[in-house]
Amino acid sequence: MNKIIFRDPNITIFQSALFMTNSTVISTDDVIIVVDPGWLPDEVLAIRHYVEGIRGKKPLYLMFTHSDYDHIIGYKAFEADKVFVSKAMSDNPDKEKIIEQILEFDEQYYIERPYPIEFPNGDFTVFRDGVQYRQGNTKMTFYLTPGHTADSMMIVIWQLGLCIAGDYLSNVEFPFIYHSSVDYVNTLEKLPVIHDRNWFTRMIPGHGAPALSINDWLQRRTESLAYIFALRESIATRIPFDESSLWVRYRFPRLQQKYHLDNIALMTREFEQGLWEWDPDFSLQDISHVQPLEGRPMEQDEE
Numbered sequence: 001m002n003k004i005i006f007r008d009p010n011i012t013i014f015q016s017a018l019f020m021t022n023s024t025v026i027s028t029d030d031v032i033i034v035v036d037p038g039w040l041p042d043e044v045l046a047i048r049h050y051v052e053g054i055r056g057k058k059p060l061y062l063m064f065t066h067s068d069y070d071h072i073i074g075y076k077a078f079e080a081d082k083v084f085v086s087k088a089m090s091d092n093p094d095k096e097k098i099i100e101q102i103l104e105f106d107e108q109y110y111i112e113r114p115y116p117i118e119f120p121n122g123d124f125t126v127f128r129d130g131v132q133y134r135q136g137n138t139k140m141t142f143y144l145t146p147g148h149t150a151d152s153m154m155i156v157i158w159q160l161g162l163c164i165a166g167d168y169l170s171n172v173e174f175p176f177i178y179h180s181s182v183d184y185v186n187t188l189e190k191l192p193v194i195h196d197r198n199w200f201t202r203m204i205p206g207h208g209a210p211a212l213s214i215n216d217w218l219q220r221r222t223e224s225l226a227y228i229f230a231l232r233e234s235i236a237t238r239i240p241f242d243e244s245s246l247w248v249r250y251r252f253p254r255l256q257q258k259y260h261l262d263n264i265a266l267m268t269r270e271f272e273q274g275l276w277e278w279d280p281d282f283s284l285q286d287i288s289h290v291q292p293l294e295g296r297p298m299e300q301d302e303e
């Protein structure tokens, strides 16, 4: 059974028994927002039951931070008025593969669900940084954050000073880089810019504990960057990465070593393709490539 690991008048975080996966329910005067509802059937139904209890006549929005199967598994348990995904997620070429992962997981553990398994169909697709959506006085801003997957995005809820980060900035996982370490670093470097434009203090990762202060998520960001740069140095110089330092910080080595080795394989391919270089004399000029956020925020009001 999932437990509630955080609750205040507007935010409830349900955490699954599996992989400390977080599902967030946000309640304002204007709307109920559910982000990445998961994992096990009873857990998903408990979230639905909770939402039914607090919803009243408010619209229900469903949002997905990315397309990893553990994050979309609860999609069809909810009758949402609007579904928010990134454009890259809506165009994901691997939808069938991802659905197959869910079916495989469920069959492997004899799990039956009282709702169909489908890939989220977005009504609102986020195609660039800073896209806003307003429902009454509740204002949300979306940012594209590729790196973990190609279709990751973050959601900022202005009034609550809250960022829902997807699979970044976890306190129980180092960066799992399925897509691109170059994009991953860009996303981490973009975070302070996102922060400066929106001022959020609290951040909810896809797995693990929420960061409840700016210092807390900034420290996680630094740790993530340090990990990636240490890996790059090790790959470029062929000096083995000190894995033991990783397991002092992260406490599930028996599973996570695989993700670490996958990161090495992916980043070695990137290095061979010249997608990044290791500069031992790192200077500030090297961050001049940080992508500025494009354009002004675009606002779209409720119809």
Ligand SMILES: [Zn+2]
Binding pocket: 068, 070, 071, 167, 206, 207
């Ligand atoms: Zn995840």
